[in-house]
Amino acid sequence: xxxxxxxxxxxxxxxxxxxxxxxxxxxxxxxxxxxxxxxxxxxxxxxxxxxxxxxxxxxxxxxxxxxxxxxxxxxxxxxxxxxxxxxxxxxxxxxxxxxxxxxxxxxxxxxxxxxxxxxxxxxxxxxxxxxxxxxxxxxxxxxxxxxxxxxxxxxxxxxxxxxxxxxxxxxxxxxxxxxxxxxxxxxxxxxxxxxxxxxxxxxxxxxxxxxxxxxxxxxxxxxxxxxxxxxxxxxxxxxxxxxxxxxxxxxxxxxxxxxxxxxxxxxxxxxxxxxxxxxxxxxxxxxxxxxxxxxxxxxxxxxxxxxxxxxxxxxxxxxxxxxxxxxxxxxxxxxxxxxxxxxxxx
Amino acid sequence: xxxxxxxxxxxxxxxxxxxxxxxxxxxxxxxxxxxxxxxxxxxxxxxxxxxxxxxxxxxxxxxxxxxxxxxxxxxxxxxxxxxxxxxxxxxxxxxxxxxxxxxxxxxxxxxxxxxxxxxxxxxxxxxxxxxxxxxxxxxxxxxxxxxxxxxxxxxxxxxxxxxxxxxxxxxxxxxxxxxxxxxxxxxxxxxxxxxxxxxxxxxxxxxxxxxxxxxxxxxxxxxxxxxxxxxxxxxxxxxxxxxxxxxxxxxxxxxxxxxxxxxxxxxxxxxxxxxxxxxxxxxxxxxxxxxxxxxxxxxxxxxxxxxxxxxxxxxxxxxxxxxxxxxxxxxxxxxxxxxxxxxxxxxxxxxxxxxxxxxxxxxxxxxxxxxxxxxxxxxxxxxxxxxxxxxxxxxxxxxxxxxxxxxxxxxxxxxxxxxxxxxxxxxxxxxxxxxxxxxxxxxxxxxxxxxxxxxxxxxxxxxxxxxxxxxxxxxxxxxxxxxxxxxxxxxxxxxxxxxxxxxxxxxxxxxxxxxxxxxxxxxxxxxxxxxxxxxxxxx
Numbered sequence: 001x002x003x004x005x006x007x008x009x010x011x012x013x014x015x016x017x018x019x020x021x022x023x024x025x026x027x028x029x030x031x032x033x034x035x036x037x038x039x040x041x042x043x044x045x046x047x048x049x050x051x052x053x054x055x056x057x058x059x060x061x062x063x064x065x066x067x068x069x070x071x072x073x074x075x076x077x078x079x080x081x082x083x084x085x086x087x088x089x090x091x092x093x094x095x096x097x098x099x100x101x102x103x104x105x106x107x108x109x110x111x112x113x114x115x116x117x118x119x120x121x122x123x124x125x126x127x128x129x130x131x132x133x134x135x136x137x138x139x140x141x142x143x144x145x146x147x148x149x150x151x152x153x154x155x156x157x158x159x160x161x162x163x164x165x166x167x168x169x170x171x172x173x174x175x176x177x178x179x180x181x182x183x184x185x186x187x188x189x190x191x192x193x194x195x196x197x198x199x200x201x202x203x204x205x206x207x208x209x210x211x212x213x214x215x216x217x218x219x220x221x222x223x224x225x226x227x228x229x230x231x232x233x234x235x236x237x238x239x240x241x242x243x244x245x246x247x248x249x250x251x252x253x254x255x256x257x258x259x260x261x262x263x264x265x266x267x268x269x270x271x272x273x274x275x276x277x278x279x280x281x282x283x284x285x286x287x288x289x290x291x292x293x294x295x296x297x298x299x300x301x302x303x304x305x306x307x308x309x310x311x312x313x314x315x316x317x318x319x320x321x322x323x324x325x326x327x328x329x330x331x332x333x334x335x336x337x338x339x340x341x342x343x344x345x346x
Numbered sequence: 347x348x349x350x351x352x353x354x355x356x357x358x359x360x361x362x363x364x365x366x367x368x369x370x371x372x373x374x375x376x377x378x379x380x381x382x383x384x385x386x387x388x389x390x391x392x393x394x395x396x397x398x399x400x401x402x403x404x405x406x407x408x409x410x411x412x413x414x415x416x417x418x419x420x421x422x423x424x425x426x427x428x429x430x431x432x433x434x435x436x437x438x439x440x441x442x443x444x445x446x447x448x449x450x451x452x453x454x455x456x457x458x459x460x461x462x463x464x465x466x467x468x469x470x471x472x473x474x475x476x477x478x479x480x481x482x483x484x485x486x487x488x489x490x491x492x493x494x495x496x497x498x499x500x501x502x503x504x505x506x507x508x509x510x511x512x513x514x515x516x517x518x519x520x521x522x523x524x525x526x527x528x529x530x531x532x533x534x535x536x537x538x539x540x541x542x543x544x545x546x547x548x549x550x551x552x553x554x555x556x557x558x559x560x561x562x563x564x565x566x567x568x569x570x571x572x573x574x575x576x577x578x579x580x581x582x583x584x585x586x587x588x589x590x591x592x593x594x595x596x597x598x599x600x601x602x603x604x605x606x607x608x609x610x611x612x613x614x615x616x617x618x619x620x621x622x623x624x625x626x627x628x629x630x631x632x633x634x635x636x637x638x639x640x641x642x643x644x645x646x647x648x649x650x651x652x653x654x655x656x657x658x659x660x661x662x663x664x665x666x667x668x669x670x671x672x673x674x675x676x677x678x679x680x681x682x683x684x685x686x687x688x689x690x691x692x693x694x695x696x697x698x699x700x701x702x703x704x705x706x707x708x709x710x711x712x713x714x715x716x717x718x719x720x721x722x723x724x725x726x727x728x729x730x731x732x733x734x735x736x737x738x739x740x741x742x743x744x745x746x747x748x749x750x751x752x753x754x755x756x757x758x759x760x761x762x763x764x765x766x767x768x769x770x771x772x773x774x775x776x777x778x779x780x781x782x783x784x785x786x787x788x789x790x791x792x793x794x795x796x797x798x799x800x801x802x803x804x805x806x807x808x809x810x811x812x813x814x815x816x817x818x819x820x821x822x823x824x825x826x827x828x829x830x831x832x833x834x835x836x837x838x839x840x841x842x843x844x845x846x847x848x849x850x851x852x853x854x855x856x857x858x859x860x861x862x863x864x865x866x867x868x869x870x871x872x873x874x875x876x877x878x879x880x881x882x883x884x885x
Contacts, residue, residue, distance in 0.1 A: 052781050072784035073792075079785040085778045089800045098796070102787035150787060 001064060003028045003186050004049065004154055009058035011044050011210075018044040020210035021058065026154070031180055031187040033197035036207035037233060042190040043082070045207075046156045049188065050079050062154065073102070078152030082159045084143040086131045092118070092142050093127035099150035117145040120179065137168045144176075148185070155180075157189040161196060173199045194234050198222065206230050227345030228268045238276065238316055242269035244342055252312030253305060254285055257337035268343040273300065275339020276317035278325065284332040287315065289325050299324040303333065350700035350719075350761075357754050358722060361733025362578070368736060369575020377572070384576040390560070394580070397556040400471060401540040404478035408535050409528070411479055411630055412486035418627045419487055420494035422620065423612040430631065431487075436866045437635055438484035439812065441819025442544025443836040444858040447843060448638035449477045449549055451645040451855060458641050473549040478542065480634055482535045489531040490524060497523055499611050533592040537585065537724050544821045544836070548843060557581045558822065562728045566826070578729045585724030593717040639862065646855035650848065657852035675853060678838035679860060682818055685749075685834055689756035689817035694810050696757065697764025704765070705772040719765050722758040727822025731755055734827050752834070755823040760813030767812065771805040772798070811872040815865050835861045 002025040011019040019041040026032050034042040047053035049060055051072040060067040067075060078099075086095050093114050100110045118126055121141040134142060140160065147155055160176070161169045177200055180187050191197050197204050198218035206214040206221065214226035225231035228239050242249035242256070244264050249256045251269055258269070278301070287303035301324060303315040315333065325331050370377050384390055419431055437445065452458050453467040453476075460466050467473045497520060505515035543558040550559065557577055564574040615624050649656030661676040700719055722730070734755055775798055783793040821836040828837050835857060842854035 050781075050785055052784070071789070072781070073787045073789050076787075077785065079782070081778055081782055085776065085782040087779060087782075087797065098783070098788075099786035102783075102792065146786070 002026060003030075003063060004188065005059075005061040005064075006045075006049070007059040007061070009045070009048055009055050009060060011041075011048050011053055012056045017210050019048060019055075022210070022212060024205065024212065026186060026188055028186055029184045031177075031185075031189070031200060031202045032205060033201035033203070034188070034190045034205050034207055035194060035197040035233075036192065036213075038192055040207040041210035042192075042207050043158050044210075046079065046158055046188065046190055049154070049156060050077055051075050052079075076150075076153050078147040078150065078155040080143050080147045080155070080157045080160055082162055084139045086134075086139060086142060086146070088131055090131065091127065092123070092129045092131065092134070095131060095142055096145045096149050098146060103150050113149060114145075117149055120148075121145045122175070136164050137172065140164060140172065148183075153186065155185050155187050157187065159191055160189060161191075161193075169196065170199075176200060206233065208233075224341060225270065225343060228270075228343050229346065231268075231270045231341070231343060236270055236272060238271040238273065239343070240269055240271075240313055242267055242342070244269070247337070249340070249342065253315065253333075253335075256335045256340055258340045258342055259337055262342040263344060268346070270341045270343055271315075271335055272339040272341070273316045273318040275336045276303075276315055277334050277336060278317060278319055278323065279332040279334055281330045281332045284334040287331055287333050289327050289329045289331060290314065292324055292327055294321075301325065303331070305333075306330075350696050350703065351715075353696045354718070357734075357738075358725075358730065358758055361737040362582075362725060362729055363733075364737035365571070365729055365733040366575045366578055369571040369573075369578075380572050380576055381579075384573050390573075390577070393555050393557060393560045393577075396554060397540060400474060400478075400554075400556070401536050401542075403471075404475050404482070404539040405532050405535045407475055408479045408482045408486060409532060411634065412483045413490065413528070414623055415483065415627045415631065416487045416491035416494055418624055420491040421612055422615050422624055424615065424624060430628075432870055434487055434631060434635060435484040436639070436862070436869055437480050438482070439815035439819065439865050439869055440481070441821060441836045441839075441861055441865070442481070442542070443548065443821050443839045443843075444642070444819070444861050445477050445481050445638075446545045446548030447839060447854055447858045448642040449473055449480070449545075450843075451641045452638045454549075458637075458644075469551055469553065471554060474542075474546055474554060476634065477545045477549060478535075478539045480638060481545065482538055483631075483635060485534050485538070486528075486531045489534070490527045493527040494520075494524060495611055497611070530592060533588055537588050537592075540584065540588070541581065541724050541726065543727065544840075548840070558726050558728060561726050562822070565728060565732050574729070574732075578726050581724075581726050585721065589717050589720050589724065592720070642855060642862065643859050646852065646859040649852060657849070657856040660849060660853050661856055675833075675838050675842070675857060678833045678835045678857065679864075681828075681832045682835040682861075683864075685752045685756060685824075686814050686817040688750070688753035689760055689820075690810050690814040692753060692757035693760030693764050693813040693817065694806065697761040697809065697813070698768060698806065700761070701765045701768035701772055704769060705775075720762050723762045727755075727759070727820070728826065730758060731823030731826030734823070749832070751827050752824055753817070755827060756817035756820040757813070758823070759820055760817050763812040763816060764809040767809040768802065768805055771802050775801050808872050811868050815868050818861065818865060818868075 004024070004026040006022050006024040008021045008023060009019055010017055010021050022041075022045060024032075034045060036042050044053060048055045049062075049067075051067065051070060055068075062075065062077070087098065090098070093111075096114045096117055097110050100113060105113070114127060115124075118124055121144055123138060123141050123145070126138070126142075131139070131142070144160070147157075161172055164172065173196055179185075187200075189197075189200060191200075198221075201218060204214075204216060204218050204221050205212055206226075208229055214221055214230050216224075221230065222234065225234060225236070231239055240251045240253060242251045243266050244250075244258060244262055246264075247258060247260055247262075249258050249262075249267075249269050256269065256271065286306040288306060289301055290304045291302040293300040293302075295318075298318050299321055301317045301319060303317060305312045305315065317333065370380060415434070419427070419434075450457065453465075453473050454460070457466070467476075501523075502515045502519050505519045506512070510518060540556070541558050542556050543562065546554060546556045546559050547562070550556075555563065557580065561574050561577045561581070564570045564577065615621050646657055647653045647655070662674050697719075700715075704715065734751055738751065779797045780790075780793045783797050784790070788796055818834075819836055820834075821840065824834050825837050825840065828834050833841065839854050839857050839861070842850045842857065
């Protein structure tokens with residue numbers, strides 16, 4: 001039995017459906033990430049589950065109980081807001097203990113739980129600190145402790161790491177993953193950052209215009225994007241029209257080998273930059289180097305195909321620092337089948 | 347929402363409608379022809395003309411004197427600024443009756459200027475105009491100065507860097523940002539002076555009467571209800587028009603401005619110009635605002651046998667020679683405090699509910715209600731008072747003999763202040779904080795208590811203080827409905843001033859001083875509360 005089940009949930013703002021007939025299940029102890037560009041309806045979906053936003057159609061079931069008519073404060077879910085929304089007039093302990101007070105937990109037990117949670121999130125002894133004196137990362141930890149305190153059956157996180165700087169984000173994402181694993185928390189999180197989603201989630205749900213575009217483990221989504229939209233959202237730009245027959249695809253870049261068992265016919269084809277290998281100009285597809293971007297571990301090279309593929313889209317290749325050709329240089333390109341993905345949808 | 351609307355319907359709309367109907371209806375027919383008849387009378391035309399031009403002149407004079415003050419309080423730093431700002435606000439919450447008697451003591455027969463220079467202004471319109479400036483100085487300083495202090499000076503600096511001269515930068519950047527606030531302040535001053543009652547009643551003599559004074563005369567002295575009803579309607583229309591304009595300017599003011607922490611925009615004065623401005627403002631505050639208050643205190647102590655507490659002692663005894671009172675005048679102090687406390691409770695409850703309702707909803711209807719809540723400030727208090735007497739005198743609402751009548755009338759003028767102070771603070775509370783509380787298990791009521799209340803507690807206190815002060819000073823309505831054996835302070839002062847003799851005059855000054863002290867104490871208490879608060883209403 002799933003802990004959370006959404007049955008055709010729809011939320012409309014004016015005439016536009018922000019969430020459009022979404023079906024979704026989250027199992028107990030599962031960490032699910034809703035991933036999508038801003039405006040794709042992720043946050044609205046969270047608000048509908050919390051009861052902050054009434055659904056116009058469909059059902060929200062928590063532990064098999066229909067939540068229609070159940071007010072926010074009786075749903076027993078936790079929600080960590082995008083910008084934390086800590087209560088400014090209360091200190092750290094006052095914020096963390098808030099949910100416990102609402103659930104009539106006795107004072108001594110409350111103090112014990114607060115201390116325990118602050119240890120857990122790495123802020124031991126911060127009880128009396130003013131919320132305004134906390135850094136962004138510390139606020140995020142307090143918000144997390146506050147959301148965890150009443151032990152919600154489902155914890156929802158809205159862009160939990162959105163405003164933090166990159167180093168902190170990467171560290172916290174690992175900590176969160178570890179924490180949820182230890183506590184066995186069921187989590188439904190929202191983010192627009194695929195790195196965050198992949199690092200955090202057991203399962204990723206990609207959303208587009210209020211609908212689910214793809215569901216799968218991070219590896220599945222990363223390896224086999226379901227559509228050109230998902231592929232582009234994951235940061236891949238090498239996408240062309242292709243006609244697939246057998247183990248090869250006919251594209252404006254020429255014939256490209258594809259894995260066995262790929263869907264056949266007129267499709268979109270994705271070639272990951274790692275699958276675009278640079279060779280001497282005489283071999284393979286001839287291209288001119290248009291730009292180089294240093295990416296730390298490698299250089300991203302933007303290539304403009306020459307005759308006979310001059311009307312084809314530009315290509316992105318990944319190559320080691322030492323081997324990167326100079327801007328304006330000529331090079332040849334060959335493709336590897338294992339990095340080519342035939343996409344099923346638009 | 348329903349509570350405040352019902353309150354206004356029963357205790358404001360109904361009494362006012364009842365008295366208008368009493369005046370304009372005979373044998374079940376509306377007699378609108380009376381508008382023409384009344385308007386054709388030359389004495390009424392004279393009143394209308396005087397009401398309008400004195401309000402315009404008072405507004406202009408107040409702006410002229412108070413705008414430099416607004417600048418000085420907003421942008422200059424000088425020792426004693428906090429205290430002076432509180433002192434400047436005292437006159438605004440002072441009962442009009444006290445303002446009247448203070449100016450009488452300064453400008454009237456046997457007053458300070460009379461003794462020193464042989465100059466008497468109490469029979470001229472200058473006394474009224476100066477008293478109006480005294481009364482409304484704080485409105486301009488608070489409304490305009492409050493915004494001025496929060497305007498980011500870097501905007502002007504940006505203009506300077508782009509090549510604008512000092513004056514040009516002010517005219518093109520600061521002035522446009524301030525204009526809506528100046529307009530709002532001017533409209534409020536116009537509203538207060540257009541409906542001025544106590545000040546004109548005491549200083550105007552027989553020569554000068556505003557609409558409000560004339561309504562009082564027609565109602566209470568000539569018992570000419572039809573004329574009073576027509577005048578009430580006229581004032582209602584005029585005030586409605588002014589409020590409609592005010593609502594528009596307020597909405598424009600809500601347009602996005604770059605606001606900053608007021609503490610960072612003020613600097614020590616630099617250069618001869620700024621020092622001269624500071625000096626001028628301090629001098630005008632001293633002459634216009636502090637002198638009348640000081641003279642009031644001085645007169646109350648200046649007994650027949652030299653300075654002493656003679657008049658204060660007289661307040662505790664009953665005048666045996668058929669005096670103005672059924673009880674010793676000092677009782678008025680306790681009456682006033684009791685009434686004002688009850689009125690404050692009502693005003694805070696009604697105004698708080700109204701403000702909460704206004705925050706949660708948006709739209710045309712709500713904006714209409716927002717403006718409607720201001721109406722009691724402008725509708726003839728005399729009419730309200732008399733309306734109470736004739737409308738609330740039969741079952742199911744027979745309150746004629748009930749003490750609650752007075753606090754109810756006083757609460758009506760308190761509510762607009764409560765709403766105006768609470769609204770910006772409530773609007774500043776982030777909706778998502780309430781949501782956060784709800785998700786953590788707080789019911790809507792609990793969320794209000796846990797989230798909103800701690801944030802607005804300070805504003806609530808300030809609102810309560812203002813409601814208390816205006817209730818304490820309410821005169822126009824109270825004078826009708828306070829029972830003779832339970833006068834309030836302003837009523838007692840007016841009665842004492844209305845009788846001849848040194849003793850009555852001295853007692854009036856003594857009572858006024860007590861009233862002033864109570865108001866000032868309440869205000870200073872508030873200024874301490876307000877000190878550390880960033881958000882405050884516009885008054």
